Amino acid sequence: MGGERKLVSGKLPELAFYSIVVLFFLLLVFAPTLYIALRGCPDSSAVCFPQIYLTKEMGDALFNSFSIAFSAVVLDIIFGIPIAWVIARYKTKFKVYLNFLVDMPLIMPTAALGFSVALFWGGAGIGLLSKGFWMILAVHVAFTYPYIVRTLSAAIEEVDITYEMASRTLGAHPLTAFRTVTLPLFQSGLLIAALLAFTRSLSETGATMMAVGTGQFFAATAPTQTLLYKNNGDMASAISLSIILIAVSTILLALVRYLSNRFGIPVVKVYPSLEKSINSLKLEKNAFAFAFFMIIILVPSFYLLKFVSYSPGEFGDIMNAIGISLAIAFVATVLNLVFGVGMALLIGRNKFGLGPIFEFLTDMVMVMPTVALGLSLGMFWNLFKMNELLVLAMVHMSFSYPYIVKPVAASIRDLDKNLEDAARVLGATPFKVFRTITLPLIMPSILAGAVMAFMRSLSETGATLAVSKTFKTIPVLIVGFVSASKYGDAAFASALLLGVSFIAAFLLRRK
Amino acid sequence: MPNVKVVGISKFFGNIKALRSINLEINDGEYVVLLGPSGCGKTTLLKIIAGMWEPTGGKVYIDGHDVTDLPPEDRNIGFVFQNYALFPHLNVFDNTIYGPVVRGKDSEESRRNAKEMLNLVRLAARHDAYPLELSGGMQQRLAVARALTTGSSLLFLDEPLSALDAKIGAELRSEMRKMIKDLKLTAVHVTHNQEEAMEVADKIVVMRRGGVEQVGSPEEIYRNPTNLFVAHFLGDANFIEAAASDWGKCCKLKMLNWEMEVPKVKPGAYVAVVRPEKVEVGDDGAEGVVKNFRFLGGLSYVEVGIGGESVISRFPSGREYESGEKVCVRFKPEDVKLFKYPDEGLKEALRID
Ligand SMILES: Nc1ncnc2c1ncn2[C@@H]1O[C@H](COP(=O)(O)OP(=O)(O)OP(=O)(O)O)[C@@H](O)[C@H]1O
Ligand SMILES: [Mg+2]
Numbered sequence: 074m075g076g077e078r079k080l081v082s083g084k085l086p087e088l089a090f091y092s093i094v095v096l097f098f099l100l101l102v103f104a105p106t107l108y109i110a111l112r113g114c115p116d117s118s119a120v121c122f123p124q125i126y127l128t129k130e131m132g133d134a135l136f137n138s139f140s141i142a143f144s145a146v147v148l149d150i151i152f153g154i155p156i157a158w159v160i161a162r163y164k165t166k167f168k169v170y171l172n173f174l175v176d177m178p179l180i181m182p183t184a185a186l187g188f189s190v191a192l193f194w195g196g197a198g199i200g201l202l203s204k205g206f207w208m209i210l211a212v213h214v215a216f217t218y219p220y221i222v223r224t225l226s227a228a229i230e231e232v233d234i235t236y237e238m239a240s241r242t243l244g245a246h247p248l249t250a251f252r253t254v255t256l257p258l259f260q261s262g263l264l265i266a267a268l269l270a271f272t273r274s275l276s277e278t279g280a281t282m283m284a285v286g287t288g289q290f291f292a293a294t295a296p297t298q299t300l301l302y303k304n305n306g307d308m309a310s311a312i313s314l315s316i317i318l319i320a321v322s323t324i325l326l327a328l329v330r331y332l333s334n335r336f337g338i339p340v341v342k343v344y345p346s347l348e349k350s351i352n353s354l355k356l357e358k359n360a361f362a363f364a365f366f367m368i369i370i371l372v373p374s375f376y377l378l379k380f381v382s383y384s385p386g387e388f389g390d391i392m393n394a395i396g397i398s399l400a401i402a403f404v405a406t407v408l409n410l411v412f413g414v415g416m417a418l419l420i421g422r423n424k425f426g427l428g429p430i431f432e433f434l435t436d437m438v439m440v441m442p443t444v445a446l447g448l449s450l451g452m453f454w455n456l457f458k459m460n461e462l463l464v465l466a467m468v469h470m471s472f473s474y475p476y477i478v479k480p481v482a483a484s485i486r487d488l489d490k491n492l493e494d495a496a497r498v499l500g501a502t503p504f505k506v507f508r509t510i511t512l513p514l515i516m517p518s519i520l521a522g523a524v525m526a527f528m529r530s531l532s533e534t535g536a537t538l539a540v541s542k543t544f545k546t547i548p549v550l551i552v553g554f555v556s557a558s559k560y561g562d563a564a565f566a567s568a569l570l571l572g573v574s575f576i577a578a579f580l581l582r583r584k
Numbered sequence: 585m586p587n588v589k590v591v592g593i594s595k596f597f598g599n600i601k602a603l604r605s606i607n608l609e610i611n612d613g614e615y616v617v618l619l620g621p622s623g624c625g626k627t628t629l630l631k632i633i634a635g636m637w638e639p640t641g642g643k644v645y646i647d648g649h650d651v652t653d654l655p656p657e658d659r660n661i662g663f664v665f666q667n668y669a670l671f672p673h674l675n676v677f678d679n680t681i682y683g684p685v686v687r688g689k690d691s692e693e694s695r696r697n698a699k700e701m702l703n704l705v706r707l708a709a710r711h712d713a714y715p716l717e718l719s720g721g722m723q724q725r726l727a728v729a730r731a732l733t734t735g736s737s738l739l740f741l742d743e744p745l746s747a748l749d750a751k752i753g754a755e756l757r758s759e760m761r762k763m764i765k766d767l768k769l770t771a772v773h774v775t776h777n778q779e780e781a782m783e784v785a786d787k788i789v790v791m792r793r794g795g796v797e798q799v800g801s802p803e804e805i806y807r808n809p810t811n812l813f814v815a816h817f818l819g820d821a822n823f824i825e826a827a828a829s830d831w832g833k834c835c836k837l838k839m840l841n842w843e844m845e846v847p848k849v850k851p852g853a854y855v856a857v858v859r860p861e862k863v864e865v866g867d868d869g870a871e872g873v874v875k876n877f878r879f880l881g882g883l884s885y886v887e888v889g890i891g892g893e894s895v896i897s898r899f900p901s902g903r904e905y906e907s908g909e910k911v912c913v914r915f916k917p918e919d920v921k922l923f924k925y926p927d928e929g930l931k932e933a934l935r936i937d
Contacts, residue, residue, distance in 0.1 A: 139878075141833060233669070234665070235665055235669040236669050238631075238636050238656070238663075238665070238669070239663065239665055239669035239671075240659060240671075240682070240686065241636070241655065241656040241657050242634055242635075242636070242656050242657070242662070242731075243634075243657075243683035243686060243730070243731075243734055244657045244658075244660075244683050244684055244734055245657055245686035245687075246655075246657055246685050246686075247655075247684050250686075253682075253686060254671055257673045258672070258673060286924040434721040
């Protein structure tokens, strides 16, 4: 402890640096998201607490949102675990492709993905589902699945394979070994994955709108209902529903954090003969899960490519919207890179003992439904009569902020502190240490975070719709095309957006 | 009665040949040690016999049955992993009883059995502790207890003592051997520590670069190494370049600045291997200069430079030497093992990796 103290010099600049980081987060990211709680009088900019009420309509929308999110997460986990296990454990070339395939739907902007999935199941495709609850569920399963598989495979990979081997030599069949050893060891990862997928589903707007019927604004879930209130000018209801959504997701977050430390999967009960017979069905070959992935996730996600048609009339609008989307995503990502990495340092190194608090606040922003967030931020920034494009950029910065902070903080936490101390002992100044040791080592996660944040911004619909008056980002444009039944143009714009996302992801990954 | 037979086992990882056609027999009740430098394929061989990895070629027999395609859970082999792999979410008792539980044999009897096993490894008092709360030595003993509660009489140990500090490891290894012998188990123990191997083994299998170099009792291997590498890896030895020439009924061996008569061999270049404890320092023999002297407690050690080579002698402490002192070294013809001078050069033949 004493030695560590001596190594820390230049306390003052450090304090100043972290103050800026914290101020940026609190003033520009966090506080604006909660501003909505002070806007009880939507028509004036005076501060007054809003009335919170729950009508039958809101209750139905909330019920729909929760049952869809819950069902989607359960399906994701059942069919995601086998694929995640294959990705984490198999050492074949096939694994590389599988990894890539699982990531594919992440690259697809959710509005485009929802459109594609709706086309696949609906009358234009195999005609199995009509628009409504089941269609929304199909869409939500498709876009949450990659989050579950990604998080789970990372969690499984962290469980040393020797534990499974040890269990096998003690007489456990593969499935028993997985259930009694691996599963309990990554259960907190499972809980986090479930939370992430659940809140993503709870907050998704663009994709839902694609699955609830054309033409009219049929409100099926809480976020779309909020937008409907806003468009109809019923701001009081929109604000009330938003606050309920924010509260619910924060409570969920707190609950999961609490549970992940205390909750244990009991391992005592074992059914050797049953599990052996399940095993001998060759379920371990995962054919079923793989088929699910292909038929339910992958093919529907890219089905829209079949419908691409080009009409010159809309081309200008599409290019314009792509330009706006890219500009917003770029500005938001760059701002987040500058200030988010500082926050990641603070959380990862637990500076001044503030790590857990800011980690929770960052998580709060992440699980917050984007419509509610957009509504709040829109009202906040309009206080300053800011340019609409700038407001859009600020909104996108807020909801994509956690996507940079979280992975970078995790990799800073995993970083061997001795490396930095070693550099200090060798004579490097704190700033030099950061530049020559820390930064290169956390670079991969910074890039990964940047890709995620950029993608999230590019694909976000709900928050944009909650703010924009004149500017249309590309997902908003796609939603517009679909409501005007211009399917060919919607498909064309989606394909173009897909191409752009793909190139952006590719360029960022290569660097 | 477990006996293990390995026939022509090979394992390739891409271009790396981790094992090249290994043949090996392990008899019932035997304590066998696989000894070899890091990366020679010991763990690979153990994991193939236990069924964790598939061999590229060859067969594994246990009790005369071909088990090559059997999964590990059906081979009934107790396995102690290098880092123990104790389940961190289960306490000491639940770790110990895990084997019977997952086999569906969680009976009163198996619980009693597990308790007995914990008594045997002196962990009964810590039955509700979690693995992370135990010292390294305790973890090691728990790993052994867990492997044995399945009732297997075949126990595999992959470097079971390498994570412990030297003193505790040395204490545990004799304790472990005694327990394994008392329980009449067949054990296969992997190590790269030759001292450990000598102490516990009935039979040592010396491995190098994916092949078996020699199999025999510790004494046999120490006294009669079949090649330079084995002589080098088991115990210390002097390697002295020598030339043999015909001398009628016997041979004359020229080495250092000295010569001696040895039983008849083919004339040519040789390497003479002499254990340091067989080298005497005195007034007669090869003349050299003391380069280094060390007092090691009961024994002392002196290194004598002769020409470009040096010879080490180890002897019961008493006489002390100064650097630069002129001395002579000698040894008896019966303490010299002769090996043909290797084509690849002496250094290469002795290389550990
Ligand atoms: N999973 C693997 N993939 C590729 N090569 C491997 C793998 N496992 C082992 N090897 C290679 O096989 C050879 C033998 O490895 P093995 O682990 O059996 O050695 P070892 O004798 O147990 O060494 P140590 O004493 O260091 O544990 C080494 O060259 C190693 O690099
Ligand atoms: Mg090994």
